[in-house]
Amino acid sequence: MIKIPGFIDIQVNGFMGIDFSNSNLNEKTFISACEMLFERGTAGFLATVITSPAETYRKNLQIISKAMQLPELKGRLLGIHAEGPFLSSRPGAVGAHNPEWVKKPEIDFFKQMQDWAEGNIKLLTIAAENPGAEQLTEYASNNGTTVSLGHQLALSPDLKKCADAGAKLLTHLGNGLPNEINRHHNPIFSGIAEDRLTAMIITDGHHLPPALIKTFIRAKGADKIIVTSDASPIAGMPPGTYHVLGNLAVLEESGLLHNPEKKCLVGSSATMLTCVNYLASLNLLSPEDLIKVAFTNPLKAINLTPDAIQSKYEYTWNSAENKFVRI
Numbered sequence: 001m002i003k004i005p006g007f008i009d010i011q012v013n014g015f016m017g018i019d020f021s022n023s024n025l026n027e028k029t030f031i032s033a034c035e036m037l038f039e040r041g042t043a044g045f046l047a048t049v050i051t052s053p054a055e056t057y058r059k060n061l062q063i064i065s066k067a068m069q070l071p072e073l074k075g076r077l078l079g080i081h082a083e084g085p086f087l088s089s090r091p092g093a094v095g096a097h098n099p100e101w102v103k104k105p106e107i108d109f110f111k112q113m114q115d116w117a118e119g120n121i122k123l124l125t126i127a128a129e130n131p132g133a134e135q136l137t138e139y140a141s142n143n144g145t146t147v148s149l150g151h152q153l154a155l156s157p158d159l160k161k162c163a164d165a166g167a168k169l170l171t172h173l174g175n176g177l178p179n180e181i182n183r184h185h186n187p188i189f190s191g192i193a194e195d196r197l198t199a200m201i202i203t204d205g206h207h208l209p210p211a212l213i214k215t216f217i218r219a220k221g222a223d224k225i226i227v228t229s230d231a232s233p234i235a236g237m238p239p240g241t242y243h244v245l246g247n248l249a250v251l252e253e254s255g256l257l258h259n260p261e262k263k264c265l266v267g268s269s270a271t272m273l274t275c276v277n278y279l280a281s282l283n284l285l286s287p288e289d290l291i292k293v294a295f296t297n298p299l300k301a302i303n304l305t306p307d308a309i310q311s312k313y314e315y316t317w318n319s320a321e322n323k324f325v326r327i
Contacts, residue, residue, distance in 0.1 A: 002287055003327070005311030006043030007272040008298040010123055010226065011081055011172070011200065013048045013245065014233025021050045021245065022233075025060050030067055034077055036236065041273025041326070042229075043295075043311040044078045046123055046302065050245060051084030051097040054112075061117040068120060075310025079122030079302065082113060083171065086126040086136065087151035092178025093127070095151055096259060096266045098246050105132035107139045114145070121145050122302045125171040127152035128162045141166030146302055148200065149191075151176040156190040163196045169301055172230055173199040173216060174208050179263060192216065198224045198301060203279040204270035206256045210282050222289040226297045229275050232257055232267030273315075277323040287317040290324075 014020045018033035030047075037045065047064045049057065061080060068077050086106070089099040103109060105126055114121050124140050126133055128149045137147045149162055150171025159167075170191045177187060191197060192215075199220050203213060207230070217225055229235070232249075234242050239253050247259045249266040257269045268275075276294045279285065285293065299306060314327040 002291070002317040004043075004291055004295060004315050004324070005309050006038075006041050006313055006315055007227075007276055007294040008078075008309070009042050009045040009229050009231070009272040010298045010302060011048050011083070011228040012037065012042070012045045012231045013050060013267050014235070015231060016236040017233060019233035019244065020047050020060060020064070021052050021056065023053075023056045023059065025063055027063050027067060030063055031070070031073070034067070034073055037231075037271065038076055038312070040236070040271045041313075041315065041324070042271060043313070044076050044299075044309050045272075046079050046081040047077065048081040048083050051087060051101045053101055057113055058116050061113060061121075065116075065118040065120045075308055078304065078308070079120045080117050081123040081125070082121050083125040084151070086110075086124075086130065086133070088127040088130065088153055090153060090178075092264070093151055093153050093176060095176045095264055096245050096247050096262070097151065105130055105136035107136055110136060110140060114143075119144070123148060123169075125150045128154035128158040128167070133158070134161045134165045137162045137165040137167050141168075144303075149197065152187055153177075154187055154190065155185055156193060159190050159194045159197065163194055168196070168198060169226070170197045170199045172202050172207065172228065174212055175202060175230075175265065192219045195224075198226055198297065200226045200228045202230045202268055203227050203275045204229065204255065204268040205278045206254070207265060207268060213279070213282060214284055217284050222285060222292050223297070225293045226301060227272070227275050227279060227294040228298070229270050229272045230267045231271060232269060235267070235269045235271060237269070273324065280323050
Protein backbone atom coordinates (compact mmCIF):
# COMPACT_ATOMS: atom_id res chain seq x y z
CA MET A 1 0.00 0.00 0.00
CA ILE A 2 1.38 3.41 -0.99
CA LYS A 3 1.57 5.86 1.89
CA ILE A 4 2.77 9.45 1.73
CA PRO A 5 2.51 12.33 4.23
CA GLY A 6 1.19 14.67 1.55
CA PHE A 7 3.00 16.64 -1.13
CA ILE A 8 5.79 19.23 -1.21
CA ASP A 9 5.02 22.59 -2.80
CA ILE A 10 7.96 24.89 -3.47
CA GLN A 11 5.83 27.78 -4.73
CA VAL A 12 2.97 28.99 -2.52
CA ASN A 13 2.08 32.69 -2.68
CA GLY A 14 -0.59 32.55 0.01
CA PHE A 15 -3.83 30.82 0.92
CA MET A 16 -7.44 31.58 1.89
CA GLY A 17 -7.10 35.32 1.32
CA ILE A 18 -3.73 35.65 3.10
CA ASP A 19 -1.01 37.09 0.87
CA PHE A 20 2.61 36.34 1.80
CA SER A 21 3.74 39.39 -0.20
CA ASN A 22 1.27 41.86 1.30
CA SER A 23 2.75 44.61 3.46
CA ASN A 24 -0.04 43.96 5.99
CA LEU A 25 1.03 40.34 6.62
CA ASN A 26 1.45 39.49 10.29
CA GLU A 27 2.55 36.40 12.17
CA LYS A 28 -0.97 35.39 13.22
CA THR A 29 -2.45 35.45 9.71
CA PHE A 30 0.62 33.76 8.24
CA ILE A 31 0.43 30.86 10.70
CA SER A 32 -3.30 30.55 10.01
CA ALA A 33 -2.65 30.21 6.27
CA CYS A 34 -0.01 27.54 6.93
CA GLU A 35 -2.31 25.47 9.12
CA MET A 36 -5.17 25.59 6.60
CA LEU A 37 -2.82 24.57 3.80
CA PHE A 38 -1.44 21.62 5.78
CA GLU A 39 -4.99 20.29 6.18
CA ARG A 40 -5.41 20.07 2.39
CA GLY A 41 -2.68 17.69 1.31
CA THR A 42 0.43 19.86 1.49
CA ALA A 43 2.97 18.19 3.79
CA GLY A 44 5.60 20.91 3.43
CA PHE A 45 6.11 24.07 1.39
CA LEU A 46 8.19 27.13 0.61
CA ALA A 47 6.42 30.41 1.36
CA THR A 48 6.82 32.50 -1.79
CA VAL A 49 7.38 36.25 -1.69
CA ILE A 50 7.06 37.81 -5.12
CA THR A 51 8.67 41.01 -6.45
CA SER A 52 8.11 43.64 -3.75
CA PRO A 53 9.46 46.92 -2.36
CA ALA A 54 12.45 46.60 -0.02
CA GLU A 55 10.37 47.42 3.05
CA THR A 56 7.95 44.58 2.31
CA TYR A 57 10.86 42.18 1.93
CA ARG A 58 12.32 43.35 5.23
CA LYS A 59 9.08 42.83 7.13
CA ASN A 60 7.69 39.68 5.50
CA LEU A 61 10.92 37.72 5.25
CA GLN A 62 11.41 38.26 8.97
CA ILE A 63 7.84 37.13 9.76
CA ILE A 64 8.24 33.93 7.75
CA SER A 65 11.69 33.19 9.14
CA LYS A 66 10.47 33.64 12.72
CA ALA A 67 7.49 31.34 12.07
CA MET A 68 9.83 28.60 10.85
CA GLN A 69 11.10 28.23 14.40
CA LEU A 70 7.66 27.47 15.85
CA PRO A 71 7.29 23.80 16.91
CA GLU A 72 3.97 23.44 15.05
CA LEU A 73 5.56 24.55 11.75
CA LYS A 74 8.92 22.78 11.96
CA GLY A 75 9.36 20.14 9.31
CA ARG A 76 6.43 21.62 7.37
CA LEU A 77 7.31 25.27 6.66
CA LEU A 78 10.54 24.48 4.82
CA GLY A 79 11.82 27.94 3.87
CA ILE A 80 11.25 30.81 1.48
CA HIS A 81 11.04 31.06 -2.29
CA ALA A 82 12.03 34.54 -3.45
CA GLU A 83 10.31 34.81 -6.84
CA GLY A 84 11.93 38.08 -7.75
CA PRO A 85 12.82 40.86 -7.73
CA PHE A 86 15.47 39.87 -10.30
CA LEU A 87 13.05 39.08 -13.14
CA SER A 88 12.38 40.41 -16.63
CA SER A 89 10.36 43.62 -16.56
CA ARG A 90 9.10 43.01 -20.10
CA PRO A 91 5.32 42.70 -20.59
CA GLY A 92 4.22 39.08 -20.50
CA ALA A 93 7.49 37.83 -19.01
CA VAL A 94 6.92 39.87 -15.87
CA GLY A 95 3.50 38.22 -15.51
CA ALA A 96 1.50 39.46 -12.54
CA HIS A 97 4.58 41.04 -10.91
CA ASN A 98 4.84 44.83 -10.70
CA PRO A 99 7.54 45.89 -13.21
CA GLU A 100 8.28 49.01 -11.16
CA TRP A 101 9.74 46.83 -8.39
CA VAL A 102 11.85 44.59 -10.64
CA LYS A 103 15.63 44.88 -10.14
CA LYS A 104 18.61 43.85 -12.18
CA PRO A 105 20.52 41.00 -10.50
CA GLU A 106 22.37 42.42 -7.50
CA ILE A 107 24.39 40.23 -5.16
CA ASP A 108 24.38 42.91 -2.45
CA PHE A 109 20.59 43.19 -2.44
CA PHE A 110 20.22 39.42 -2.36
CA LYS A 111 22.58 39.35 0.63
CA GLN A 112 20.32 41.90 2.33
CA MET A 113 17.25 39.77 1.58
CA GLN A 114 18.99 36.72 2.99
CA ASP A 115 19.93 38.65 6.14
CA TRP A 116 16.27 39.62 6.66
CA ALA A 117 15.32 35.98 6.06
CA GLU A 118 18.00 34.70 8.47
CA GLY A 119 19.40 32.58 5.65
CA ASN A 120 16.09 30.85 4.95
CA ILE A 121 15.72 31.75 1.25
CA LYS A 122 15.98 28.22 -0.14
CA LEU A 123 14.92 29.03 -3.70
CA LEU A 124 15.53 32.13 -5.83
CA THR A 125 13.89 32.75 -9.21
CA ILE A 126 15.74 35.06 -11.61
CA ALA A 127 15.65 35.88 -15.33
CA ALA A 128 18.69 34.38 -17.04
CA GLU A 129 19.07 37.04 -19.73
CA ASN A 130 19.62 39.98 -17.40
CA PRO A 131 23.20 41.27 -16.99
CA GLY A 132 24.57 39.93 -13.73
CA ALA A 133 22.35 36.82 -13.67
CA GLU A 134 25.32 34.49 -14.07
CA GLN A 135 27.19 36.11 -11.17
CA LEU A 136 24.15 36.10 -8.88
CA THR A 137 23.46 32.47 -9.76
CA GLU A 138 26.99 31.48 -8.82
CA TYR A 139 26.91 33.41 -5.55
CA ALA A 140 23.50 32.11 -4.45
CA SER A 141 24.26 28.52 -5.49
CA ASN A 142 27.55 28.53 -3.61
CA ASN A 143 25.80 29.80 -0.49
CA GLY A 144 23.03 27.25 -0.15
CA THR A 145 20.22 28.74 -2.25
CA THR A 146 18.86 26.82 -5.23
CA VAL A 147 18.52 29.06 -8.30
CA SER A 148 15.62 28.68 -10.71
CA LEU A 149 15.24 30.51 -14.01
CA GLY A 150 11.88 32.02 -14.92
CA HIS A 151 9.79 35.09 -15.74
CA GLN A 152 12.26 35.56 -18.55
CA LEU A 153 12.79 35.78 -22.28
CA ALA A 154 16.07 33.88 -22.06
CA LEU A 155 17.21 31.59 -24.86
CA SER A 156 19.67 28.70 -24.83
CA PRO A 157 22.94 30.71 -24.50
CA ASP A 158 21.71 32.50 -21.37
CA LEU A 159 20.25 29.34 -19.85
CA LYS A 160 23.53 27.55 -20.49
CA LYS A 161 25.54 30.30 -18.76
CA CYS A 162 23.35 30.15 -15.68
CA ALA A 163 23.31 26.35 -15.65
CA ASP A 164 27.10 26.45 -15.85
CA ALA A 165 27.02 28.80 -12.84
CA GLY A 166 24.85 26.40 -10.84
CA ALA A 167 21.18 27.02 -11.72
CA LYS A 168 19.10 23.86 -11.23
CA LEU A 169 15.46 24.62 -12.06
CA LEU A 170 13.02 26.37 -14.38
CA THR A 171 10.21 28.24 -12.62
CA HIS A 172 6.75 27.23 -13.94
CA LEU A 173 7.99 26.39 -17.45
CA GLY A 174 5.44 27.42 -20.07
CA ASN A 175 4.12 30.30 -17.96
CA GLY A 176 5.43 33.75 -17.08
CA LEU A 177 5.72 34.49 -20.81
CA PRO A 178 4.11 36.73 -23.42
CA ASN A 179 1.11 35.17 -25.12
CA GLU A 180 2.96 35.28 -28.47
CA ILE A 181 6.57 34.13 -28.84
CA ASN A 182 8.90 33.10 -31.67
CA ARG A 183 7.86 29.69 -32.97
CA HIS A 184 11.42 28.28 -32.79
CA HIS A 185 13.57 30.54 -30.62
CA ASN A 186 11.78 30.87 -27.30
CA PRO A 187 12.25 30.15 -23.58
CA ILE A 188 10.04 27.04 -23.66
CA PHE A 189 12.05 25.11 -26.25
CA SER A 190 15.31 26.43 -24.79
CA GLY A 191 14.25 25.25 -21.32
CA ILE A 192 13.27 21.82 -22.60
CA ALA A 193 16.62 21.47 -24.37
CA GLU A 194 18.78 22.36 -21.34
CA ASP A 195 19.10 18.92 -19.78
CA ARG A 196 20.60 20.19 -16.52
CA LEU A 197 17.49 22.20 -15.63
CA THR A 198 14.56 20.50 -13.91
CA ALA A 199 11.21 21.93 -15.00
CA MET A 200 8.72 23.10 -12.42
CA ILE A 201 5.23 22.89 -13.94
CA ILE A 202 1.80 23.97 -12.70
CA THR A 203 -0.70 21.16 -13.31
CA ASP A 204 -3.87 22.86 -12.08
CA GLY A 205 -5.76 22.32 -15.33
CA HIS A 206 -5.47 25.98 -16.38
CA HIS A 207 -1.81 26.97 -16.63
CA LEU A 208 -0.81 24.29 -19.15
CA PRO A 209 -2.83 22.25 -21.68
CA PRO A 210 -2.55 18.45 -21.41
CA ALA A 211 -0.53 18.15 -24.64
CA LEU A 212 2.14 20.52 -23.30
CA ILE A 213 2.27 18.72 -19.95
CA LYS A 214 2.79 15.47 -21.85
CA THR A 215 5.52 17.08 -23.95
CA PHE A 216 7.38 18.33 -20.88
CA ILE A 217 7.19 14.94 -19.19
CA ARG A 218 8.30 13.07 -22.32
CA ALA A 219 11.17 15.50 -22.93
CA LYS A 220 12.44 15.79 -19.37
CA GLY A 221 11.41 12.49 -17.80
CA ALA A 222 9.96 12.12 -14.31
CA ASP A 223 13.38 12.68 -12.73
CA LYS A 224 13.47 16.22 -14.13
CA ILE A 225 9.91 17.37 -13.41
CA ILE A 226 8.57 19.09 -10.30
CA VAL A 227 4.87 19.79 -9.84
CA THR A 228 3.99 23.01 -8.05
CA SER A 229 0.67 24.70 -7.36
CA ASP A 230 1.82 28.34 -7.63
CA ALA A 231 -1.11 28.84 -5.24
CA SER A 232 -2.28 32.43 -5.15
CA PRO A 233 -3.55 34.06 -1.94
CA ILE A 234 -7.03 33.44 -3.38
CA ALA A 235 -6.56 29.67 -3.40
CA GLY A 236 -9.34 28.10 -1.35
CA MET A 237 -11.67 31.08 -1.80
CA PRO A 238 -15.04 31.12 -3.66
CA PRO A 239 -15.40 32.51 -7.21
CA GLY A 240 -15.43 36.28 -7.45
CA THR A 241 -13.35 39.38 -8.13
CA TYR A 242 -10.36 40.01 -5.89
CA HIS A 243 -7.45 42.40 -5.53
CA VAL A 244 -4.47 40.05 -5.30
CA LEU A 245 -0.71 40.30 -5.85
CA GLY A 246 -1.21 43.84 -7.14
CA ASN A 247 -3.83 42.73 -9.67
CA LEU A 248 -7.58 43.02 -10.03
CA ALA A 249 -8.20 39.34 -10.66
CA VAL A 250 -11.24 37.22 -11.45
CA LEU A 251 -11.64 33.73 -10.02
CA GLU A 252 -13.98 31.82 -12.33
CA GLU A 253 -16.25 28.93 -11.34
CA SER A 254 -13.82 26.65 -13.21
CA GLY A 255 -10.96 27.65 -10.90
CA LEU A 256 -9.26 29.85 -13.50
CA LEU A 257 -7.72 32.91 -11.79
CA HIS A 258 -6.76 35.67 -14.21
CA ASN A 259 -6.32 39.38 -14.81
CA PRO A 260 -8.60 40.19 -17.79
CA GLU A 261 -6.86 43.51 -18.46
CA LYS A 262 -3.30 42.16 -18.56
CA LYS A 263 -4.51 38.89 -20.13
CA CYS A 264 -2.37 36.90 -17.71
CA LEU A 265 -2.91 34.37 -14.95
CA VAL A 266 -2.43 35.46 -11.33
CA GLY A 267 -1.16 32.25 -9.80
CA SER A 268 -3.52 29.34 -9.35
CA SER A 269 -6.50 28.64 -7.11
CA ALA A 270 -5.36 25.05 -6.55
CA THR A 271 -3.54 23.14 -3.83
CA MET A 272 -0.86 20.55 -4.49
CA LEU A 273 -3.33 17.71 -3.93
CA THR A 274 -5.55 19.17 -6.65
CA CYS A 275 -2.58 19.56 -9.01
CA VAL A 276 -1.31 16.02 -8.44
CA ASN A 277 -4.75 14.50 -8.93
CA TYR A 278 -5.31 16.51 -12.11
CA LEU A 279 -2.00 15.21 -13.43
CA ALA A 280 -3.04 11.70 -12.40
CA SER A 281 -6.21 12.08 -14.48
CA LEU A 282 -4.08 12.53 -17.62
CA ASN A 283 -2.65 9.01 -17.18
CA LEU A 284 0.88 10.10 -18.02
CA LEU A 285 2.64 8.88 -14.88
CA SER A 286 2.41 5.93 -12.51
CA PRO A 287 1.51 6.58 -8.84
CA GLU A 288 5.18 6.05 -7.99
CA ASP A 289 6.25 8.70 -10.51
CA LEU A 290 3.55 11.07 -9.26
CA ILE A 291 5.17 10.80 -5.83
CA LYS A 292 8.53 11.45 -7.43
CA VAL A 293 7.46 14.68 -9.18
CA ALA A 294 5.42 16.03 -6.26
CA PHE A 295 7.31 14.82 -3.19
CA THR A 296 10.79 13.45 -3.79
CA ASN A 297 11.98 15.83 -6.52
CA PRO A 298 10.92 19.09 -4.83
CA LEU A 299 12.65 18.05 -1.61
CA LYS A 300 15.80 17.14 -3.52
CA ALA A 301 15.70 20.52 -5.30
CA ILE A 302 15.98 22.36 -1.98
CA ASN A 303 18.49 19.90 -0.54
CA LEU A 304 16.15 18.10 1.87
CA THR A 305 15.26 14.45 2.35
CA PRO A 306 11.86 12.86 3.17
CA ASP A 307 12.81 12.34 6.81
CA ALA A 308 12.78 16.14 7.23
CA ILE A 309 8.99 16.19 6.87
CA GLN A 310 6.83 16.15 10.01
CA SER A 311 3.29 15.88 8.68
CA LYS A 312 0.23 15.00 10.80
CA TYR A 313 -1.52 13.30 7.89
CA GLU A 314 -1.16 10.37 5.51
CA TYR A 315 -2.36 9.88 1.95
CA THR A 316 -2.64 6.80 -0.20
CA TRP A 317 -3.29 5.97 -3.82
CA ASN A 318 -6.89 4.98 -4.54
CA SER A 319 -6.71 2.95 -7.75
CA ALA A 320 -10.49 2.80 -8.12
CA GLU A 321 -10.74 6.59 -8.20
CA ASN A 322 -7.33 7.11 -9.86
CA LYS A 323 -6.24 9.70 -7.31
CA PHE A 324 -4.57 10.25 -3.93
CA VAL A 325 -6.85 10.44 -0.88
CA ARG A 326 -6.32 11.05 2.81
CA ILE A 327 -6.25 7.93 4.97
